[in-house]
Amino acid sequence: MGTIDQIRAFTRLKINRLLSDQSDSSARASLANLRRGVGRAPGALPELWGEFLSEMPEELFGRGAEISRAEWAVYTALTMFAFHQQGKDRKTDSMHKEGISLGAAANRLIKNEGDDRERIARRFYPAATASDMTELSHHLRGLVSLLRSEGIQMDYVRLAADLYLFQNPDFADAVRLRWGEDFCRYKSDENNIEE
Numbered sequence: 001m002g003t004i005d006q007i008r009a010f011t012r013l014k015i016n017r018l019l020s021d022q023s024d025s026s027a028r029a030s031l032a033n034l035r036r037g038v039g040r041a042p043g044a045l046p047e048l049w050g051e052f053l054s055e056m057p058e059e060l061f062g063r064g065a066e067i068s069r070a071e072w073a074v075y076t077a078l079t080m081f082a083f084h085q086q087g088k089d090r091k092t093d094s095m096h097k098e099g100i101s102l103g104a105a106a107n108r109l110i111k112n113e114g115d116d117r118e119r120i121a122r123r124f125y126p127a128a129t130a131s132d133m134t135e136l137s138h139h140l141r142g143l144v145s146l147l148r149s150e151g152i153q154m155d156y157v158r159l160a161a162d163l164y165l166f167q168n169p170d171f172a173d174a175v176r177l178r179w180g181e182d183f184c185r186y187k188s189d190e191n192n193i194e195e
Contacts, residue, residue: 004161004165007074010057034048072164100154103183107184123146127140162179
């Protein structure tokens, strides 16, 4: 199994557990812990280590003092998911939905094509053009806040994979392009999601 597949499988496992496998009090505590990590680096809060590191495949761990790209990707996706899920019933109103990329989710925020598109673009473009994970996390938080307020779902498994690739200079522009394509795609049918 390649690194991207491991990231997807591991992120899916963690999200599925947060949504269904734990008791309500345990899930609420895990989601609250993860929310505290929004905007911080992986490892900054020791109480979060178990939330995103337990059962992580050995190949995804960083070496030495360096945080691995996989750790950044999984950590950021899980903390953003927890932030997005806040105030929603985890069993009946999940904010994770496979098939809805970051760009497609941002596109769904647009109610009319005029000023609304520009307003959303002002939140979306800084995330897409961020130069590092700290900056990207900061901008993602603002975008996810809008998604949460509108009840718009996003694919956090896909986000983790995208974030992993985003950190590699050879793939960052391709990730940005996919996000941009999904953001600019004409909305003829809300249920027509590109995979």
